[in-house]
Amino acid sequence: MTDASVNVAAGETLLAVDGISLRFGGVTALNDVSFDIKRGEIRAIIGPNGAGKTSMLNVINGFYHPQRGAIRFRGQNLTRMNPGFAARNGIARTFQNVALFRGMTTLDNLMTGRALKMNRGLFWQLLRHGPAMDEEIEHRRVVEDIIDFLEIEAIRRVPVGRLPYGLQKRVELGRALAMEPELLLLDEPMTGMNLEEKEDMCRFILEVNGQFGTTIALIEHDMGVVMDLSNRVVVLDYGRKIADDVPAAVKQDAAVIAAYLGVAG
Amino acid sequence: MLYREVGQYHTNYRADMRIFPILQDRIGILVILAIAFLGVPLIGGSFFLDVVATPFLIYALAAIGLNLLTGYTGLLSLGTGGFMGIGAYTCYKLTTWFPGVDIVVWILAGGLAAAAVGALFGLPSLRIKGFYLLVATLAAQFFLQWAFERIPWLYNNNISGTIEVPTRTLFGLPITGATATPVTRYEVALCIVVALTWLASNLVHGRIGRSWMAVRDMDIAAELIGIKLLPTKLLSFAISSYLCGVAGAMLVFLWYGSAEPTVFSIDLSFTILFMVIIGGLGSLLGAFLGAALIHVLPIVLRGVPPALGLNIASSTVEHLNLMIVGALIILFLVAEPFGLARLWQTGKQKLRVWPFPY
Secondary structure (H helix, E strand, O other): OHHHHHHHHHOOEEEEEEEEEEEEOOEEEEEEEEEEEEOOOEEEEEOOOOOOHHHHHHHHOOOOOOOEEEEEEOOEEEOOOOHHHHHHOOEEEEOOOOOOOOOOEHHHHHHHOOHHHOOOOHHHHHHOOOHHHHHHHHHHHHHHHHHHHOOOHHHOOOEHHHOOHHHHHHHHHHHHHHOOOOEEEEEOOOOOOOHHHHHHHHHHHHHHHHHHOOEEEEEOOOHHHHHHHOOEEEEEEOOEEEEEEOHHHHHHOHHHHHHHHOOOO | OOOOOOOOOOOOHHHHOOOOOOHHHHHHHHHHHHHHHHHHHHHOOHHHHHHHHHHHHHHHHHHHHHHHHHHHOOOOOOOHHHHHHHHHHHHHHHHHHOOOOOHHHHHHHHHHHHHHHHHHHHHHHHOOOHHHHHHHHHHHHHHHHHHHHHOHHHHOOOOOOOEEOOOEEEOOEEEEOOOOOHHHHHHHHHHHHHHHHHHHHHHHOOHHHHHHHHHHHOHHHHHHHOOOHHHHHHHHHHHHHHHHHHHHHHHHHHHHOEEOHHHHOHHHHHHHHHHHHHHOOOOHHHHHHHHHHHHHHHHHHHHHHHHHOOOOOHHHHHHHHHHHHHHHHHHHHHHOOOOHHHHHHHHHHHHHHOOOOO
């Protein structure tokens, strides 16, 4: 693990945020935050509640537009990202409170994840034959592979609104994977899960990273998970970056300990 | 017992992705089509065709149109009556200008104008949702009805202010106007409705249908996946209005024979909306069931007292009718808030495992 993290840290930068400041009226959510995500690493963003972690992800995929700062993605400088651009350029995302299409089946949710890669127009869609059907089948194959990978074959036809929370989280990961992302943003993928579900989720995250080489940025409160999974950790507190290092170093960092536990005296 | 899918395995995705993957369903739909095309015209008299069957088809088509918008894309609209009017008036103008062209072509073309107007009035949907969008589409409804009344050009400067359907033939057979038989008009309506339902069903099962439902269920996540909200919503408005427009043209040309602007009032919008809600949001079958409940059931009930030999004044029958239909609507919605289509699904599920509970 140590070797891998050293290699990754030396690697090419996939995405870098530079001096990001985000305010909502008088509230400063992010204050001059800079860090980078290397290609192929698992990057954790941690911090106490309200530290600005989710805001950071929202800035990265373009939901929020920061007042100051820039984002550099695959060498392109962007003052602001927008969700459509992010999606087209291979940034996928899961949400803290599952944001699935509740009325649709698992299969349809994952197929929707392929929306950008499907391009047969209205005419063929109306007929649902020929090229439209071929395209549908081609993407169904990819989606079935993901269903196999995540071991959710049994719930293929179930509307996701009826699924238990842990499975919904898994389907949401599946939908993000269906986009074949280069950068996967996971917002608390393990909240509300029992130990077994957490272990499954960790396994999926590691396999996605290991097999497909997907770069992952994740927010998580379970420190055990964070320290085990991630190559590097960035720590936010009250919208500021207070630490940015490999897990072992972050664990010992005085500022981090103070942020989580408070300062004595 | 008969409704079992045991032993029906799909070994490729094409078979698995059929709209009716179960054999019994495919047989069922063929039987229904055979009855609709052959049985109904042979058995039903001209009263039945003109009062029950043809209007049922037309309402069902309009309900499918609104269902694509409200049930699939999650956008509320009360402009249905107006959009149906656009279809009717466009068809009327076109057939006045080009009387030689087949009327079916103009009925289908009438929908195109409705689609354009629908997309235009759909523009606010990017910013507003729910009840607020409902109010915005209400503006469309009132504006369009005003236009139908106040712009004489639309009804060819007719003194009466109504559109009168001229006689038009297809292969020498009159299909609109006074000389067209109920059977011909029914068959033409049936062909159009079956064809458009088939296309709509294809659409909702593919990429476009999924993107509509994604926008309905969670628009933020849909945007994140790369679905562009505005084009998706406008396409939904356009296609929904297209179907409503065609239904409106059929309403005048294949059923009423002539129409005043008040035909396309807010009442019509509400009628279609109720059909969609009671039939089942997000279900094409629901559009048919809703149209049946709201249009056909009152007619059936009206015939019950005479059939039983009861001598009740017709106004009393009418009042009883309203009460019974109203009570039934409440009953159905209490039993299944997601509409008749869901009730049907639940029933089918029960049938599959019968006689066991699960």
